[in-house]
Amino acid sequence: MAQYKYPPHLVEVKSWAFDQEWKPGQVVKNAGIYRCRTCGDEIVVDKGAAIPSHHHEHTLLGPVVWQLLVFAQKHPGR
Incomplete structure (x- = not known):
């Protein structure tokens, strides 16, 4: 389970991006922490990168x- 220490740095949103399911090998649209719905393992994936297909098996x-x-947002102009 993802953990955090500083609540002011996280914001709850109701975005459709959190509802989408991704299979190994698919290219993600958002950088962030992804959780396996089956076992709960978590990985970090960069925006435009593919979900690793060799990383995890059941x-x-x-x-x-x-x-x-968790969506990792980059601030504009930085």
């Missing part, structure tokens, strides 16, 4: 399906 639990947990 044999008995079910398919590997990733979901955006």
